[in-house]
Amino acid sequence: MATGHTDPQRRERIIAATLDLIADEGLAGVSHRKVAARAGVPLGSMTYHFRGREDLLREAFTRFADGVVATFDVHLGGAADADEARAAVVDLIHRLSDGPQRDLVLTHELYTLAAREPAYRELTREWMRRSRVCLERHFDPATARQLDALIEGLALHRALDTDPHDRALTAEAVARVTGGPARPGSAA
Structure with a gap:
C-alpha cells in the first residue's frame, strides 16, 4: 500500500x-x-x-460548502440578465431539493453544529457570504440576502414535503423577492 x-x-x-x-x-x-x-x-x-477529529470535520464541511457554492456559481454564472438569473435561481432551488438526500443531511448536520460551535458558525457565515456573492452578480445585496434565505427555505421544504410544490410556485416566490415580473397564472 x-x-x-x-x-x-x-x-x-x-x-x-x-x-x-x-x-x-x-x-x-x-x-x-x-x-x-x-x-x-x-x-x-x-x-x-x-490534527484531530475537529480538524477533519472542519475540512470536510468546508469541502461540502465549497461544493454548494460551486453549484450556485454554475447555475448563476451563465445568466445574462435578471430574468435569466431568476430562472437560474428556480433551477437551483429544484436541483438542491431534488438532489441527493446525502446533501440535505450534510447541510443540516453542519447547521446543527454551527448552532452550537462558533468555528462552524463562522464556516456557515462564509458559505452564505460566498453564495450571496454569486447572487449579487444579478441582484442588489439586500435582495441577494433575502434570495439566499429563500433558496435555503424552499429547497428544504421541497426536499422534506411529501407533496413538494411545483416550479410555478418557486418562480412566483423568486419573482416576489427579486421584484421581477409576475408569472402568468400566479397571484400578485
Whole structure:
C-alpha cells in the first residue's frame, strides 16, 4: 500500500469518506477508525493528514460548502440578465431539493453544529457570504440576502414535503423577492 507521501489522493479519500460517514451515521458516528476503514487507508494516515477529529470535520464541511457554492456559481454564472438569473435561481432551488438526500443531511448536520460551535458558525457565515456573492452578480445585496434565505427555505421544504410544490410556485416566490415580473397564472 502506498504511503501518505506517494498517495496524493489519500487526503481527498479521507475527506470524502468523512462526508459519507456523516451522512450515513451523523456526527456522533464519526471517528478516525471508522473514517480510515471507509476510506481504505491505514489508521495512521488520519493523524498524518489531520490534527484531530475537529480538524477533519472542519475540512470536510468546508469541502461540502465549497461544493454548494460551486453549484450556485454554475447555475448563476451563465445568466445574462435578471430574468435569466431568476430562472437560474428556480433551477437551483429544484436541483438542491431534488438532489441527493446525502446533501440535505450534510447541510443540516453542519447547521446543527454551527448552532452550537462558533468555528462552524463562522464556516456557515462564509458559505452564505460566498453564495450571496454569486447572487449579487444579478441582484442588489439586500435582495441577494433575502434570495439566499429563500433558496435555503424552499429547497428544504421541497426536499422534506411529501407533496413538494411545483416550479410555478418557486418562480412566483423568486419573482416576489427579486421584484421581477409576475408569472402568468400566479397571484400578485
